[in-house]
Amino acid sequence: MQHLPIFPILIPMLAAVFMLLPPLSNSINRHRVFAIAVMILLIISSALLLLTSHEQGTQMYILGGWQPPFGIALIADRLSTMMVLLTSVLALGALLYACAGDDNEGMYFHPLFMFQIMGINGAFLTGDIFNLFVFFEVLLIASYALLIHGGGKQKTKANVHYVILNLVASSVFLFALGILYGTIGSLNIADMASKVRLLGDQEQALVKSGGLLLLVVFGLKAAMLPLNFWLPKTYAVASAPVAALFAIMTKVGVYSILRIHTVIFGEDAGALAGIAIPWLWPLAILTLIIGAIGVLASPSLRLTVANLVLVSVGTLIIAIAMQREAATAAALYYMMHTTLVTGALFLIADLISKQRGKAEDRYVVARQMTHSKIIGITFFIAALTVVGLPPFSGFLGKVLILQSAQGLTESAWVWSVVLLAGVASLIAISRAGTTLFWRHSNGSNDSDPIHPLKIIAVVLLLSASPLLVIFGGPVTDFTNLAASQLHDTTQSVDALLIGGNK
Amino acid sequence: MLNTAITIATTLVCISLILNLWRLFKGPSRPDRILALDTMYINSIALIILFGIASGTALYFEAALLIAMLGFVSTAAMCKYILRGDLIE
Amino acid sequence: MNLLWVVLLPLIGTLVPLLTERFGRNVCAFSVALLPAWSLILVLMHVGEIFDGEAIRQTIEWIPSMGLDLSFRLDGLSLLFLLLILGIGLLIILYARYYLSDKDSMGQFYAYLILFMSAMVGIVISNNMIQLWMFWELTSISSFLLISFWSHKPDARKGARMALTVTGTGGLALLAGLLLLGNIVGSYDLDTVLASGDLIRAHAAYPIALVLVLLGAFTKSAQFPFHFWLPHAMAAPTPVSAYLHSATMVKAGIFLLCRFYPALAGTDLWFMIVSLTGLITLLLGAYIALFKHDLKGLLAYSTISHLGLITLLLGLNSDLAAVAAVFHIINHATFKASLFMAAGIIDHETGSRDMRKLNGLMKYMPHTATLAIVAALSMAGVPLLNGFLSKEMFFAETLDQSMLGSLSWMIPLLATVGAAFSVAYSLRFIHDVFFNGEPIDLPKTPHEPPRYMKVPVEILVALCLAVGIFPAYLVGDLLHAAAFSVLANDVPMHSLSIWHGFNIPLFMSFLAMVGGITIYYNRRHLFEFQAQFNEPDAKYIFEGAVQSLIKFTQRIMATLENGSLQRYVFLMLLFTLVMSAYPLFELTQNAGSRPQLPIDGVAITAALLLIISAIATVIWHRRRFLSLIYLSVVGLIVSLAFAKFSAPDLALTQLSVEIVTIILLLLALYFLPQSTQKESSNRRLSIDLTVSALIGCVIGTICFAMLTTPLNSISDFFIANSKTGGGGTNVVNVILVDFRGFDTLGEITVLGIAALGIFKLIAKMRIYVPTRDDKGRPWTKDRHPLMLAMVSQSLLPLALLVSVYIFLRGHNLPGGGFIAGLITSVAIIQQYVANGVLWIKPRIKVDYQWLIASGILMATATGLGSWIFDKPFLSTWFDHFHLPWVGEFELASAMIFDLGVYLTVVGAVLLILANLGKLTTSERVDNKENV
């Protein structure tokens, strides 16, 4: 089990490779069975990893046996393992949904899907900043390919925007890495953290540039203002399982901001401590506002959900900007909740749009859905969750974040913006729900039956919502511990540089 | 003496490169420009060889060899593009 | 006692109707009633203790870190509300059994109703503020479902949405208020909070917290100016209205005021806001109620008015007033519930609720009429009925306040006016419906309803009478207990009796009676007067407001998110510029202390070439082929630069990638426009140029500063360990395949994925194939020039040999799997170019996809191999061997890794380029689609 930390990367990678080779390569059914089995395996190993790291302390995996800071090390601490597990669960939902037929609308769905997960997990686990770049690229290229899955003009168009923006961001990433290596002389995140405060003034100015450039990169992934405008249309046109999986993609950006700007530029970074914070505050709040406006303005459910992603991003970055343990813990809880529920909502939006003929998921009068009951229930639960109404997880996340803002000078902003965004979501979602489910013409009603896998997928993702509430105690205990682990930089840096594979 | 020779040679090659650029600029036709580019590739080989001689290392031989191979491919591809549009058919 | 069950039983009961629906309406209704009844019994078992002034508590730990526990408390106030909620709830269940038609889904209805009931129960027994808020929002949600029960009706949808929006928003304000209170007190535990009234009132945040909490309460209780949602909630089935608007939903706001009375009341601010809001609501509701033709509309506004009355009482900051308020809560619940049910019966049996059509029903349904009349009289405050008693107390309290100073007299006056209107609309309800001639155009012939539909009304009306006559005996203890909880200290002396002698309140009652009758008799004038005003329909205003909000947001989004990539990229660059530039102001000098290299002629020439070509690429970017040629020059110079600065591996890689890229771009350019017209305005161009140039300056500056600053890096380790630890003398290659092999694994994965993605893109591509070039010249007929074909074929073995050479030396000298792979690919691509797809097809039977997969697999397997030796992934192994004849040679696992790299590169490049080439041939990849 000493190799457990690398499983979340290797499992999907090997799975993807095997699916490209005979005997799996020529049968979609074999792909499906194999992919689901692999995904369950992945969930099991991610859960094991999380438990191990929770109980036995941070797991470090030193690739090639080259001690940090020289080689690449994977860091499986509470935060990263939580993100990995979250990814796997979300992925299983998206995968089950895809196996109901969407995966066969183009080539290579399953291998690409696995590669995507590999990239995401790699980005969460790596403790090396250049390796982070590599995994970013893995997840990006896989997402480019997945985004066009299913074909259609809209996808191509959105993909052009998505790809170009991300390519520019990747260039910026490399500029930033150049600066950081060129001044700090190291790539290991923990090592960088330990060296950054010892730099001279000249180097510190450069490092600051580099660190802030990273904000551009992560900001684009996270869709933080002013890098958010691509997101709604991109997510809205992606095929449902892809969009659902993409729910974690913005979180990769958020996670990276959290990781880099708490560890390298954390409290112990001397003059460089918290360099991003003055920027994060206004940008996060504005992101949230734009997201809320977008939610109100959206003419279709998918766009609404995509804009809700922006709202969640704004909320999360606000929590990061608070730079306190309680806020980070709240953010982690919120992250789990929002990822799974937006994932579910993308799937539900697809269910809805497949049932409403040409109207799809737009807020116009259309024929009645054949299976409106089951879809309605899932939508209702998802809606409550995403708006932040009890008894589902959204309200806990929101309350935790509001609580953690107490006593800050910015708390008035945080409270009013978060709550008003809640109002906007409430208005938009209630409008959406009543229109989609209750306003219908008398047109013919000939939509296909819903594949049971789709329902299972939606229920799987949605079940997180009540579960996160019922087990709110243990979950918040965990997020608190994860947050304190992250913020305790001196300890973690020492552990990572000296500790070795313990 | 050798150093002088290297300096002279390097200077000549550099001037050649600038002349190539001038032709590339001037054109007037696409074949002219491709030709200029092709010559540039070859002059770069010269430059690398000179560089290798100057620094007394054989490490740059492969670079020169590669330019020779790939420059040809590139020129051929550009010509094919002009002739047929479709490179691979 | 397990208080959890009090709320849990009805909550579980939510599922009951869904399960029992199939067994028929009676079974369904009966089964539904069971669990709430059980819950009610649980509550009743503790009446004694509560009346003795005890409060029962129970706490179950839930999420301690956020101060949220399952915490319950049963005290007098809770008891009062529980009796109302559960008691009236049970009556409603019975009533609804007869009210609902066969078309309505009874199971669904009951489920929503019980869910709502549970939420109300939850609110009133919560002892934790966050938990209370949870249930609070749950009432908003479940009432949304109830109001929209007839979802096919636009009115129902709009009314429900409006209710949800208003109460939901209020709920969020309440949440903020509660969190603020929790912050002030340091706990969300209600006991603690209620005991900290002085602390709270003295705190700087008190006004904000108060306003936020009141916003929650007022929206829920339909207080002015949030009253507008309530009448539109009447689109709900009548049992819902009867339940929500008498005993529960709207009373939740009142409950909140009562609950937080010890913590929040007692200040001038409280008085100003609460009593004035109550007063305005009282008057407004009473006035509008008179003009409603809709039976339920009248009752709705009357509800608003009575809620205003209770609010006013609570706002007076007097203990006795609070007692009066609690008393009126009970009374209002009983008579209003019965009135709604009566209205429902009328609607049900006549098919109309329009009082202009409904006339003389006394004749057709005397039993119902009598019940309704008694309840309406109670609402009017007629003696011997419970409404009279609390109104009397109300009048007394309005007299006994001085908070408005010299204007205090206005409050009793206005209260009397309100009461007069209340009398007037009650009269209208009685006279207009049950007397006043014959019915007009009713859809159904009116008759008495089924027997059991009247039972709930009878019970409630009986209660009105009984309480009205024997108040102290029936509700004295309950009222005392409830008031005790509200006041959180001793309840002042109050007398619950019908007759208090001739006093001013009695006189005010008399005035109100007379005034009410007068108003009703002169109603024609009033109606005419009112008719001049176009009564604003809250529904349209609200919808309009929402619509214009949405329009407004759409305009914002259309401006911001205009779909222009150029805009987004520009924003990103601007952001990049700011982020990178502003720290540079701290940079004191550009040049650091590191000694600089001397400038030489070659460098100047190369720089010149690079700069001119780069600029030329830009200048002629609209003439694409030309631009491409200049781009090649730039690439060439960059490779030379790498060679110059001691990086031969980089030079080789850059060169090979460069050529493959050019080929790719040429392949693509065939299908794209060869040139474009100028599209950007000069202004645009100069702005773009400025921003780009600024970033260029910043990057250049950083680059220079970095280059001239000494660096202490981890690289010495690599140089020191490359040979001994990695077994190779080419440190760069050892880093790639060993020290940082994981990066390389990721890198080839990227390449492989890109190839797959491209294949996917090509598979569905239907693209226009130009038959002429951009100048209109037809293509030459010579597809595969002889010389090219011949020479390319001859060069293939040579090229392969060179790639083997490059591959094998990589570990020790510049080279490696990646460059070797590119050389191989280029050599094969050259065959495609020279000989064509059809010529290649029978000659190369390798599946490039498999090549990619096996390449990645091979690299990964090398990494996994180290597991056998119990070493971490990608640990390498190497050794030197000696063979006779051959001599000493080295074997390293890194070479297998590098071979994986080689295969992936070949597979990926060929998959991309070859298939792209095949686009125009009969060998298109479409045939392979849908594996």
Place this chain on the structure above:
Amino acid sequence: MEFWIELVVSVFLVAGAVFVFIGSLGLAKLPDFYTRLHAPTKATTLGMGGLLAASAILMTYQQGHLSLHELLITLFLLITAPVTAHMLAKTAMHHKLQITEKTVDKELSKRARERNTPT
């Protein structure tokens, strides 16, 4: 280093560079595409040959064993240069590039363009 080796190397170097230069000069100054085509494709072969020979001699001397791999580059250039020239000539004819007035049998280029027989 022995004088004569240095001398030979230097001569080869300068000679090679001069040919390289002349090739590029021709490219820059000759009147039409077809004449320009001659300059680099020829001059560079010999120019490169000179430089590579210099390199080979020097490396052999410095490393103490025969270094002939420079020959490979020459070989490559010899094989590919004619094809490059041929392809370029084809493109030029395809584009009907202007042929300098003095050229004899200009019409032949049209036949060549169509890959016909001369008459």
Place this chain on the structure above:
Amino acid sequence: MKSQPRFRLLPMPIHSLLLFVVWLLLNNTVAPGHLVLGAFLALVIPLLTSGMQSPQPSFHKPLVTFRYALMVIADIIVANFEVALLVIGPSKKLNPAFIAVPLDIQYELPITILASTVSLTPGTVSAEISEDKQWLYVHVLHMTNKDELIALIKQRYEKPLMEIFEC
């Protein structure tokens, strides 16, 4: 031209030899290890790539081939000097021309070699080969006598090539 059998251990012997030599040249060594490796590659690569070759007439007369190669190299050197002078001199003196050389050899490889030789030698560039492979179009930088030039090409280059390829 014979049709080739499906599999031969040495499908392209000339290539194999060339590869072997090139391998040694690349590695700048005659160390035994590289001799073995070179031999191995010289065997394997032709096996892999033999499918990628259009069938060609085989080489004969290695001596003639060698002599031909030396002659061409000599001609290249001379040609370069000539061209160099022409280039340096005034452009007005140039006397460019297109000529068509009738071909006697027909197979593709020999034609290619001939065309290449022509391009590498005296102020000439092979511009095109007619579709029927009967004519080689040549651009001449400075033509003094057309017929002489054609005869020279045919005599000096085409003839030995025909000899070498026995066609």
Place this chain on the structure above:
Amino acid sequence: MEAIYAFCVGILTTCGFFLVLRGRTFTVVIGLTLLSYAVNLFLFASGRLTIDGAAVLGQSTEYSDPLPQALVLTAIVIGFAMTAFLVILAMRSRADQGNDHVDGQVPTISNNSAASNSASSNKGNN
């Protein structure tokens, strides 16, 4: 030398970003390629410039920093993969939308002549 190097990086960055800001996919690709040159040179510069430094052990006493070289190699490969994808995506976009504008539609330009020009050229290219 460092100044020239930095200047070139700056120029390449400028040119790259300027082209990325243009409205046609192909031009953007060219811009990104230029940008990647700038990036690679920049990243390479993080190891400082060395002339005649050893890239291989035992060739010289002064070593050039090998780590940035390895990073640039990785960056080049990844950049190639990305560029390739974008190029094909650009083709696909042209195939799907009928034009090669990054937004999938050619914007109407206020300048009339320019608009008609681009329209006609577009038609011509189809």
